[in-house]
Amino acid sequence: MPRFADLVGQEPAINALRKAITQGRFHGTWLMVGSPGVGRGTLARTLAQVVACQTPQRDPLDACGVCVSCRYADAGSHPEILTIRPAGEQIQIWQLWDRNGRPPGALSHTLSFAPVIGRKRVYILEQVERLTEAAANSLLKVLEEPPPYALFILTAPHPSRVLPTIVSRSQVLRLLPLPQTALADYLRQRFALEPAQAYQVAAISEGRIGQGIRLASNPQALREIENVFELIEMIAVAPKGRALRLGEQMRRLAGELKSFFEEEAANSESEEGEPSVQREQAARRQFAALFDLMVIFYRDLFLLSTCGPEAAIVNVHRRSALAHIAQKASPQRWQHAIAAILLARRRLDFNANIPLLTDTLLMQLLAD
Template identity: 45%
Template structure:
């Protein structure tokens, strides 16, 4: 991956290229943005360009042909190190040697100049998972790295890291790509039809990584349609059938964990079972997986109900996301008042906020199903 191939983040790429061309790279960068927005992709492209001994000029980029670039492209570059959490946390022993642990990534390499390329690059994924000891152990290295070392930390937000870490980095914010722009890219990249590409882009919330993963997995697109089918039953559901539909939504949420890159086998249980708070506290990874999956389902429902509100207010020709369901949605939108659709959409947005506030997931989904039926 070269800087020229990074999609959707032209301002950040332009700034990094200028710094590379003028040899003004700082020792540590912090790339922030939501999961799937492209932080790792940009970090790897920057690493390849910084390490390349024969870079292209105007615009600056890796040559793609030297030994360093070939090693970077294969993911086997010995001087570009990707450090990921060991489970839920990134521990101090992943950087510095500790008894009965594997060799630390920095302990035996930081003091040595690179041999293959021009830079030794350390990319710390999910830097928000750094333990206090691990974060503090990096402070001196981040503040005064050797001239041949480049650190790139990746996190959703600077607020998720220690201020002392953030102050030693140059922050580069990566924003979600506009839905129309991402849809056009997915349409060309994955050869989807225009309407499906727009749905994928909307569902991915402007994050190219999520969108590309979804576009390449027909099973996930089928699950997305199944969730919409369930949602369209809610406005006419009886109180008893609401509970069944709520259970169907939780099961559908469990089925989309592949989109998140979460291969946990226990993710389903966290959203389909009413486990005790003690159990949830002991299994934070499972809980996070469940919450993200439920959040995606609610966001998908919000898109559908936004279409219903638009059709109710603007008529059958209103601009909507799910154009393949236009006639069915237009008929449904006309059956209820504008206030009903507006109240339902507000209920969905409130439920989405409560997911992040550690609400009980089964109770949240069942309550939401009841509110969408009653209005």
């Protein structure tokens, strides 16, 4: 598990945490907010290790990395650092407190006892925007006045997605993405990527370092990205008569986008729910990723058609081919294509039929 010193791109958040701890103003409940892949989970686990460390380093504050507590944390087996994730679609009350016919609740059998290995007992609740109303209400008192030896770390995309009663009892810590050029430099140096590929991954990740690391460290994910962009390049110049065949290719390719979601797949192993529901959720995540890549590609075409061949685009290594395609149509066509993809993306979130959605989208995108 990384220490504060090992984390990149979240220096403001780390400094705020260090200051709160060293000045004795450390709140018992923290809500870390930021877009998925920005590093919320990593920072939460790192903070848990720091506050549980038996012999923390000073100036700057950090975990020692060698005490018993740190060794357990590094191994991911610390019995006093518990992570609670959604079981299926939501975090249920039985995950927190004992309920008949369910596994033991995480809080029922631990919260009343002071830690014996580390200095703090830590509960990490991921995606608290997915708490059921009953689960959220059951937490209000303990989040407002946790035991002095306990720390609650909550994560969510944005405070507005979390119940106000939870937000009001938490110290909110915002995690921001890195500038894309800074993330590209970091990925290039750490993973020995070509500059164009590093910038492409940084742009796809939108400056979110966790997502950038996951993609850059996975050759299969990089191949999947290239396969998607190759298909989109075909779509950009294909006639309408090929819409249905390209729709089949798009659906097959989306089904192969697995490396984007390795962390979600690992987290879902402990989730409850019908296999068919889990497959449907996975398919929608895959198409969401494909649509996001399509927006990037068509935005490149729009920029090249309006700003010329030297426009700042994501697919730098495809500049020549994209510049040639961009000049075949007006900027309005590429602009309308982006709008159509974004509309399809929204409809996907509202459970639109995927085959119908993709066929309709391709009919809108393909040239007459």
